[in-house]
Amino acid sequence: MNGQNRGECYFPVMVTVLDNAPREKFSDPLLTAKGETRASVGFRELRTLWINTGTLCNIECANCYIHSSPTDDRLTYISAAEAASFFDEAAGFSDALPEIGFTGGEPFMNPDMLAMTGDALARGHAVLILTNAMQPMLRPRVKAGLLALNETYGRQLSLRVSLDHYTETLHDAERGAGSFAKAMEGLRWLAENGFAVSVAGRTVTGEPEDEQRGGYAAVFERENIRIDANNAAMLVLFPEMDEKADVPEITTACWGILHVDPANMMCATSRMVVKRKGAAAPAVVACTLLPDDPQFEMGTTLEESVRPVQLNHRHCAKFCVLGGASCSAS
Known part of the structure; x- marks a missing residue:
């Protein structure tokens, strides 16, 4: 760390380098x-293949990391046939079949969602669906399809419901008035029908983790939802991602300073498929957090995506390295 700040990975927003030219943070990939x-993460194995179903969503959150909304279709609906081509490639890509994760937008907005889920399950993949559990999931056709899949595949299918806070006030401040009640309706329906279900919250309030988990536990007990709030896999608390926040850059020295193994980073074991509006074919990106940054686009096949990822974004630092978070269930 050049003799300064050896105990932490911190760098000022802008400094003067040897050629006297100012360089901003996260402006140079190397x-x-x-x-x-700059630190990088090498690819190890494909444990989770994410399918982004499209950026269209039934709501617009105040701080959506992927900027989804009812009108934003820059990542358009991927089709079941397009997803199937990546399932085909994934089958021989690693020693074990990867988990398939579906995210959006709201996945149940995509008309092929049930077909894609059924295809992945029939191939033997474990499937995780990230959902807000609101109206798109609660349509009669979707509920019937989910019940059929759950009856056939059981715990092979799981759903993670976004519940930003255990209080209606703070959840609705992020997702809009009435969204907490609707999400709880969907969560109750999943629990009552025996689905494998978990919850994703945010640590935006700054309250101690045990206090936050206690708040969720009270909600789950009140609603008779069998989720252990003290189980980090059943209640996932994600660090808040602020695109304007001043966060440290991660150097090669930081792995040792922070006692973090790069093999545990999300981009070491996962990739995400997106379909850009107007594109002839889907593309593979490094992770779920950065679908719009061109430096994290890795090609059009999984094979092309097998190369190191430079951690040249604040989300790499805040969410993954410092936050220790991962979107995957595996």
Whole structure:
């Protein structure tokens, strides 16, 4: 760390480097603002293949990391046939079949969602669906399809419901008035019908983790929902992602300083497929957090995506390295 700040990975927003030219943070894929070697993560194995179903969503959150909304279709609906081609490639890609994760937008907005889920399950994949559990999921056709899949495949299928906070006030402040009640309706329906279900919350309030988990536990007990709030896999608390926040850059030295193994980073074991509006074919990106940054686009096949990822984004630092978070269930 060049003799300064050896106990932490911190760099000022802008510094003067040797050529006296100012360099902003996260502006160079190979070097930090301080001129040190930026950390990268090599690919190890495909444990989770994410399918982004499209950025259209039934609601618009105040701080949506992927900027989904009822009108934003820059990532358009991927079709069942397009998803199937990646399932085909994934079958021989790793020693074990990867988990298939579906995210959006709201996945149940996609008309092929049930078909894609059924295809992945029939091939033997474990499937995780990230959903807000609101109206798109609660349509009669979708509920009937989910019940049939759950009856056939049981715990092979799981759903993770977004519940940003255990209080209606703070959840609705993020997702809109009435959204907490609707999400709870969907969560109750899933629990009552025996689905494998978990919840994703946010740590935006700054309250102690045990206090936050206690708040969720009270909600789950009140609603008779069998989720252990103290189980980190059943209640996932994600760090808030602020695109304007000043966060440290991660250098190669940071792995040792922070005692973090790069093999545990999400981009070491996962990739996401997106379909850009107007594109002839889907593309593979490094992770679920950065579908719009061109430096994280890895090609059009899984094979092309097998190369190191430079951690040249604040989300890499805040969410993954410092936050220790991962979207996957595996």
